[in-house]
Every structure is written in C-alpha cells, then in structure tokens.
Amino acid sequence: xxxxxxxxxxxxxxxxxxxxxxxxxxxxxxxxxxxxxxxxxxxxxxxxxxxxxxxxxxxxxxxxxxxxxxxx
Numbered sequence: 001x002x003x004x005x006x007x008x009x010x011x012x013x014x015x016x017x018x019x020x021x022x023x024x025x026x027x028x029x030x031x032x033x034x035x036x037x038x039x040x041x042x043x044x045x046x047x048x049x050x051x052x053x054x055x056x057x058x059x060x061x062x063x064x065x066x067x068x069x070x071x072x
Contacts, residue, residue, distance in 0.1 A: 019044050
C-alpha cells in the first residue's frame with residue numbers, strides 16, 4: 001500500500017531546526033506524531049527540498065529540459 005506524505009510548514013521547521021543544530025533525530029508532531037532518525041545530512045537535505053516543493057505546490061521532480069527543440 002502506497003501512502004503519500006502530507007507535509008506541513010511545522011514539519012519543515014522541525015527538520016530545518018534539526019539540520020541547523022546538527023541533530024539527526026526529528027520529532028514531527030503530526031498527526032500522526034512520529035519520530036525519525038536520519039542517516040546523514042544529505043538525506044535530511046533531500047527530504048527538506050521535497051517537503052518545500054510539496055508545501056509550495058511545485059514539484060522539484062518535474063524538470064523539463066529543452067535541447068534543439070526537442071524535449072529531453
């Protein structure tokens with residue numbers, strides 16, 4: 001079963017605070033309340049970018065490149 005994450009600004013703020021403090025464990029108040037321990041800063045930054053894109057309504061993963069008049 002695939003479940004889509006619904007991030008809110010409070011989740012982004014919690015992750016940013018953890019990144020700034022050098023902490024790998026983040027508590028998201030939810031619902032549902034959950035605690036996540038990340039492997040490294042790279043993983044946290046990737047998730048932060050995804051969260052920001054979702055909350056802002058854009059998608060960082062839908063980039064379109066144009067080369068010589070064709071979509072790549």
